[in-house]
Amino acid sequence: MIEADHADAVVVGRALIANPDLVGRRQNGHPENEPWRELFYGPSAEGYADYPFLQTD
Known part of the structure; x- marks a missing residue:
């Protein structure tokens, strides 16, 4: 998007979390x-630090 001059920046916050x-x-x-939107803004790290990595085995 940036290279095609459609945007100055691209935000991927939720996707990256x-x-x-x-x-x-x-x-x-x-x-x-x-x-996991139902866990956004919760009192713990659940939903922020426990997503699975891709399994390539």
């Missing part, structure tokens, strides 16, 4: 985890 390996997923066309 839900996919700790987001760059690899996008580079290789793997599906992404969906953010």
Whole structure:
């Protein structure tokens, strides 16, 4: 989007929280985890620090 001059910046905050390996997923066309919106703004790290990494075994 930036290279095509459609945007000055691209934000991927929610996608990055839900996919700790987001760059690899996008580079290789793997599906992404969906953010757990029901846990946003909760009192713990649940929903922020416990998303699974892509299993490539």
